[in-house]
Amino acid sequence: MKNYVSASVLSADMLELKKEIKKLEISGIDMLHFDVMDGSFVDNITFGLPVLQQVRKATDMKLDVHLMINDPLRYASAFADYGADMISFHIESSSDTLATIRKIKEKGVKASVALKPATSAEEVFEFLPYLDMVLVMTVEPGFGGQDFLHGTLDKISVLRKKINELGLDIDIEVDGGINAETSVLVKRAGANVLVSGSYLFGAADMAAAADIIREDLPC
Ligand SMILES: O=C(CO)[C@H](O)[C@H](O)COP(=O)(O)O
Numbered sequence: 001m002k003n004y005v006s007a008s009v010l011s012a013d014m015l016e017l018k019k020e021i022k023k024l025e026i027s028g029i030d031m032l033h034f035d036v037m038d039g040s041f042v043d044n045i046t047f048g049l050p051v052l053q054q055v056r057k058a059t060d061m062k063l064d065v066h067l068m069i070n071d072p073l074r075y076a077s078a079f080a081d082y083g084a085d086m087i088s089f090h091i092e093s094s095s096d097t098l099a100t101i102r103k104i105k106e107k108g109v110k111a112s113v114a115l116k117p118a119t120s121a122e123e124v125f126e127f128l129p130y131l132d133m134v135l136v137m138t139v140e141p142g143f144g145g146q147d148f149l150h151g152t153l154d155k156i157s158v159l160r161k162k163i164n165e166l167g168l169d170i171d172i173e174v175d176g177g178i179n180a181e182t183s184v185l186v187k188r189a190g191a192n193v194l195v196s197g198s199y200l201f202g203a204a205d206m207a208a209a210a211d212i213i214r215e216d217l218p219c
Contacts (some may be wrong), residue, residue: 001192006064006173008197009055010046010144012191016087020201021059025063028213031062031086031156033175035197036079038069041093042142043108049075049082064195066114066175068141069093080107088112088135095113095149101130112173116141117149121158125170133193134159138186139176144197148177153189161192183213 007029012020023193034052039045056063065084068095069075072089073096079087081094087104091097091113104111111135113124117140124134139146163170173193174186183194194213203209 001168001171002170003187003214003216004193005031005200005214006193006195007200007210008032008033008035008144008175010035011197011201014047017055018058021055022187024033025059025205026063029200029206030063031193033062033197034063034065034084036065036067036069037142041070042068044142049078052082053081053082059152062086064088064173064193066135066195067093068114071095073103075099076103077107080104080109080144081106084109086112086133088114088133089114090114091127091143092116094117097127098130099128105130112171114141114175121155121162124159125162128163128166128168128170133171133173134163135173135175136137136191137176138182140172140180141176146177148179148185148194149180150185154184154189156186156189163190178213180209180212181209184217186215 007024011127037046062085065087067089101111114135138152141204169191172191174191175195178194178196179199
């Protein structure tokens with residue numbers, strides 16, 4: 001499968017967001033990862049619909065929205081209308097999972113279910129035929145700059161094996177603590193969409209850093 005890099009704007013300079021987005025574009029970043037946190041599902045509050053609307057106006061990049069909110073079913077249509085190309089929501093949220101997937105897909109947007117580190121791969125199996133992507137959190141959701149949780153690697157392998165067994169074409173996205181070292185581990189386990197915040201935005205050469213985490217593993 002082709003690998004993609006999705007840059008988490010949680011690590012961007014928000015007062016210079018337009019410039020930061022241009023930097024992502026010229027660095028060849030594949031997608032912009034937009035982390036929405038409601039201060040209830042996770043212990044942090046970030047940004048929401050009005051910011052997404054402005055970001056949509058500023059770029060043609062794919063917008064990869066990650067909803068860390070209690071009731072994604074209530075807001076999924078709005079995030080689609082405001083410009084999301086794909087929406088991930090948490091299976092641990094209070095919304096009905098299948099109804100939320102349907103709500104996203106009826107808007108013509110790619111649907112993805114996200115799993116916290118403690119949630120097993122098996123929880124998402126019944127939904128795989130309806131999904132475009134599964135997001136495996138490789139840190140506890142809520143904050144950028146955390147250390148990668150190695151215990152999540154088995155979950156990625158189990159998921160990729162199941163997706164292959166079912167003959168489905170589903171991306172596995174990973175989010176949290178992705179850098180030059182951990183990107184190798186997650187790709188080996190079966191992930192192909194790599195979210196990175198602090199590593200990419202902290203790099204002296206963002207394009208080179210993105211190439212490192214995107215590159216195919218040697219056969
Ligand atoms: O969703 C997130 C936290 O909930 C962030 O996207 C994620 O942590 C990426 O940041 P970093 O690469 O700095 O770990």
